[in-house]
Amino acid sequence: MANQALLVMDVQNSVVSRIASDTEYLPRLAKAIDAARAAGVPVIYVVVGFRPGFPEVSSRNRMFGALTSGGANPATADAFQVHEAVAPRLDEVVVTKRRVSAFAGSDLDVVLRAKGIDTLVLTGIATSGVVLSTLRQAADLDFGLVVPADGCLDADPEVHRVLVEKVFARQAEITNLADWAASLRTS
Template sequence: MANSALLVMDVQQTIVDMVDGGAGILPRLRDAVDAARAAGIPVVYVAIEVRKGWAAASPRSKAIAFAVRTGIFDEGGPGLEIHPDIAPREGDVVVTKRRGSAFSGSDLELVLQSRDIDHLVLAGIATSGVVLHTACHANDRDLGLTILKDACLDLDPETHRFLVETMFPQWADVVSVEDWIASGPVTAY
């Protein structure tokens, strides 16, 4: 039986404000978080922050160059807290990443190893960003994967649809939050 963790990724105030646009992802995320906690599954929050300036960024990376130029994800900046509707509680883990994947520049791998976690349940913003990058990383690490398709969101609905219907099923079980909860999230889907 797999030891699972729910990763809630990049659901920070600024990102939700930019991307959600009324999509209503927060209630589904809250349902997933509540179900994981009730089942004793660790909830790991992943947040992006980058160092100010170019100290840890290359102008060759379009995404990081944009973040550095605009200061939108500057370390310690405003709006980078986890959205209050799904805020971490005592006992939850929060890791800070520096790039697209939840593994990049964070101590996520140590957190997973210390808890003997071998299956990840992924949710977050954006499907084509942190979800895709983390799924690739996890797949390369031979971790089991479940992706909560309606607890992920992307600026481009067609990109989201393509990823959850075509690409992700090659690597992961792709299910709705409701189906994941109904299946009993104590085990991998």
């Protein structure tokens, strides 16, 4: 079996509150996290965050540029903490990224290489955001990829479907959380 890690990406309070279409998402993800922990598979959390004053954010950046006009620092605000239903344990790695991809502006690649990880199991919100961007970059970095379709959410269900069925399937094994968790018990 590959040396894999479960990535839980952008499952932060502010993101979860905007995408309430699947009320079973967090319980389903929590079960997969428990299965990973029980099997000794590292669970790595990826969150978006910035330094006070947002020096990493350009006003030209359409997604994050509005942050520079003031307000609370998302790195410390409760809205940007990992949702309590799937919160990391003290001994689990939390990687802070500065853009959409889990690799952009973070030390994720260093952490993965140090742990000898060669396969990533991608979960998170949103399918068309962090999951897509991370999948593309991870594929370019030669990681094996697994995407549990029900481990990802998007505000647009049709975009989610097209990405999982037509785009991700070209670069990743597509499964679901229950089957992935079951595979850990049979390995």
